[in-house]
Amino acid sequence: MAQAPPPVADDRTSIVRLHGEACFYCGAVHTKLFPAGSVQTPVEGGVRVWPVVACAQCKPRSDQ
Numbered sequence: 224m225a226q227a228p229p230p231v232a233d234d235r236t237s238i239v240r241l242h243g244e245a246c247f248y249c250g251a252v253h254t255k256l257f258p259a260g261s262v263q264t265p266v267e268g269g270v271r272v273w274p275v276v277a278c279a280q281c282k283p284r285s286d287q
């Protein structure tokens with residue numbers, strides 16, 4: 224199962240989404256959140272990879 228490399232997050236992406244405290248896609252916090260892969264953001268000298276979460280509506284269906 225090949226996985227695509229993490230997409231690059233927009234630098235305006237809310238930090239709570241990168242920290243996995245809110246759905247990465249819609250920002251929902253008052254719901255059950257599931258692991259949703261990772262995204263990367265550019266930092267000095269490279270990239271930082273963040274594991275992110277998604278709510279039931281946004282989460283990818285490929286993990287069933």
Ligand SMILES: [Zn+2]
Nearest residue numbers: 246249278281
């Ligand atoms: Zn969501």
